[in-house]
Amino acid sequence: MKIKIKVKDFEVEAELYEDLAPKTVSAIAKALPIKGVVNRWGDEIYFETDVVVNEEENSKEYVELGDIAYWIPGRAICIFFGKTSISDGDKIKPASAVNVIGKVKDWEKFKDVWDGEVIEITK
Numbered sequence: 001m002k003i004k005i006k007v008k009d010f011e012v013e014a015e016l017y018e019d020l021a022p023k024t025v026s027a028i029a030k031a032l033p034i035k036g037v038v039n040r041w042g043d044e045i046y047f048e049t050d051v052v053v054n055e056e057e058n059s060k061e062y063v064e065l066g067d068i069a070y071w072i073p074g075r076a077i078c079i080f081f082g083k084t085s086i087s088d089g090d091k092i093k094p095a096s097a098v099n100v101i102g103k104v105k106d107w108e109k110f111k112d113v114w115d116g117e118v119i120e121i122t123k
Contacts, residue, residue, distance in 0.1 A: 001029060003102070005079070007038065007119040010109050014068060016102040021057035024070045024099045033122040034077070040115050043082025044094070047119055049075055059097040062088075066107040069098035077121070081107040 001016045036047030
């Protein structure tokens with residue numbers, strides 16, 4: 001499923017992978033459009049949503065550049081564009097395991113996004 005992520009003065013395309021985490025992606029798709037306020041943690045941004053998913057699907061302790069994930073404890077969507085505060089060497093490590101749900105191509109643009117900025121995900 002193709003989505004658009006708008007923040008600051010840019011919009012990027014991304015894809016959600018229904019086959020990797022069908023329940024998580026379905027819950028997010030039903031909630032679109034989703035707006036939130038960005039929090040930044042190293043080279044990760046995340047924002048709280050009203051989406052509630054309690055099941056680990058495709059849950060990963062490490063992620064890749066450009067991964068989009070859902071963080072169950074924070075009901076948050078996360079976008080990874082580099083190392084977090086607890087990354088191991090070159091491995092990107094979230095605060096805790098996340099359901100990886102998709103990928104954003106132009107992840108470099110998120111390096112200029114900071115706490116408090118409004119983000120929106122649409123179809």
